[in-house]
Amino acid sequence: MDTIKKIFKTGYGPSSSHTMGPAFASQIVKQNYPDAEKIEVILYGTLALTGKGHMTDRAIERTLKDIPHKIIWEPEKNLPAHPNGMEFVIYKGGKIIKKEIFYSVGGGEISKTGKPEEAKIYPHKSMEEIIQFCRKNEIKLWEYVFMHEEKDIKNYLKKVWKTMQEVIERGLNKEGILPGGLGVRRKAHEYYQKAKLAGGAFKERLLLSAFALAVAEENASGEIVVTAPTCGSSGILPAVLYYLKTKDMANDENIVKALATAGLIGNLVKYNASISGAEVGCQGEVGTACSMAAGAMTQILGGNIYQIEYAAEMALEHHLGLTCDPVKGMVQIPCIERNVFAANRAVDCANYALFSDGKHLISFDKVVKVMKKTGHDLPYLYKETAKGGLAEEYEKT
Ligand code: SF4
Numbered sequence: 001m002d003t004i005k006k007i008f009k010t011g012y013g014p015s016s017s018h019t020m021g022p023a024f025a026s027q028i029v030k031q032n033y034p035d036a037e038k039i040e041v042i043l044y045g046t047l048a049l050t051g052k053g054h055m056t057d058r059a060i061e062r063t064l065k066d067i068p069h070k071i072i073w074e075p076e077k078n079l080p081a082h083p084n085g086m087e088f089v090i091y092k093g094g095k096i097i098k099k100e101i102f103y104s105v106g107g108g109e110i111s112k113t114g115k116p117e118e119a120k121i122y123p124h125k126s127m128e129e130i131i132q133f134c135r136k137n138e139i140k141l142w143e144y145v146f147m148h149e150e151k152d153i154k155n156y157l158k159k160v161w162k163t164m165q166e167v168i169e170r171g172l173n174k175e176g177i178l179p180g181g182l183g184v185r186r187k188a189h190e191y192y193q194k195a196k197l198a199g200g201a202f203k204e205r206l207l208l209s210a211f212a213l214a215v216a217e218e219n220a221s222g223e224i225v226v227t228a229p230t231c232g233s234s235g236i237l238p239a240v241l242y243y244l245k246t247k248d249m250a251n252d253e254n255i256v257k258a259l260a261t262a263g264l265i266g267n268l269v270k271y272n273a274s275i276s277g278a279e280v281g282c283q284g285e286v287g288t289a290c291s292m293a294a295g296a297m298t299q300i301l302g303g304n305i306y307q308i309e310y311a312a313e314m315a316l317e318h319h320l321g322l323t324c325d326p327v328k329g330m331v332q333i334p335c336i337e338r339n340v341f342a343a344n345r346a347v348d349c350a351n352y353a354l355f356s357d358g359k360h361l362i363s364f365d366k367v368v369k370v371m372k373k374t375g376h377d378l379p380y381l382y383k384e385t386a387k388g389g390l391a392e393e394y395e396k397t
Pocket residue numbers: 232233277281282283285286323324325326330331332334335338384
């Protein structure tokens with residue numbers, strides 16, 4: 001497994017695979033061919049199917065703005081290695097000098113092979129192996145992460161946490177209609193105001209929901225967010241952590257440690273299954289984010305390694321089969337509400353695991369395996385094509 005820094009990437013939303021990935025690939029091409037006369041960018045498969053709604057063209061145009069370029073949409077064609085393929089055709093002297101293929105493999109990561117490019121930072125491949133190592137060496141999961149990452153990981157996670165808080169605070173203060181033409185209204189501010197007036201458990205749920213909405217709405221507007229592990233699911237982990245901080249149940253120091261554990265959980269899913277909605281549906285995005293948040297909260301509230309694993313397992317298990325069918329290809333419906341409910345579910349999973357002794361029959365590793373298989377068994381329509389499910393029904397109305 002590679003560094004957890006790749007799980008937490010900062011960039012423009014609304015889609016790690018549709019905006020961050022293509023922007024990073026465009027940046028590489030621009031750097032490699034600074035004197036190109038023209039660049040054609042051909043978007044294939046799901047990148048082309050939902051690229052307009054996801055603002056892929058805007059991300060590419062923003063990056064290639066000083067080079068003449070043309071974007072070509074090929075929704076009916078797929079490149080062999082991954083549904084999110086793109087090809088750059090570079091022109092100089094009136095002829096093609098090079099063609100380069102990239103795949104946007106989820107979480108903003110790009111690859112030439114269709115698989116995440118792996119630098120082997122971690123020697124272990126499964127949660128079970130990691131838990132055994134931690135037990136033998138009497139260390140916690142976050143210590144395991146700090147032991148294997150580069151020395152700057154703590155500072156990196158501190159910056160991640162700072163940005164996450166800024167996104168929430170920005171989102172809580174905005175009102176109005178989200179861009180894209182669906183007419184979806186921002187709700188974070190309203191929910192936050194109502195939370196201040198409410199009491200008891202209702203207040204707590206409203207607060208948590210407002211924090212998740214704040215990030216998901218910023219993302220839907222194409223503003224800066226941190227992937228956790230993707231843009232579409234970027235509201236879940238920050239909402240839970242911010243809620244715990246607001247309630248004086250966590251401070252910045254233990255939130256950074258919780259981010260390390262959350263990153264490890266996300267990494268395990270990424271390398272043993274997928275965090276790409278185009279590859280395995282929303283279970284890989286929102287399901288993984290919920291798992292990361294549940295594990296992080298369990299750690300913060302003093303859960304042991306087995307309880308953390310249990311919370312992470314439960315949160316993913318109860319998202320199995322979740323389809324990706326964004327209306328008009330925008331990261332708004334069902335994505336925004338899905339962040340809210342997954343944040344609430346993460347809190348429930350953490351509490352449930354903390355009440356238990358951590359013993360359970362289905363392991364996290366098994367659920368990750370099942371998630372991958374379920375994702376591959378899901379019909380193509382339900383994997384970010386915006387042609388099936390809610391997206392299809394919406395078009396009928
Ligand atoms: S439905 Fe889920 S996976 Fe699909 S775009 Fe929305 S958040 Fe991402």
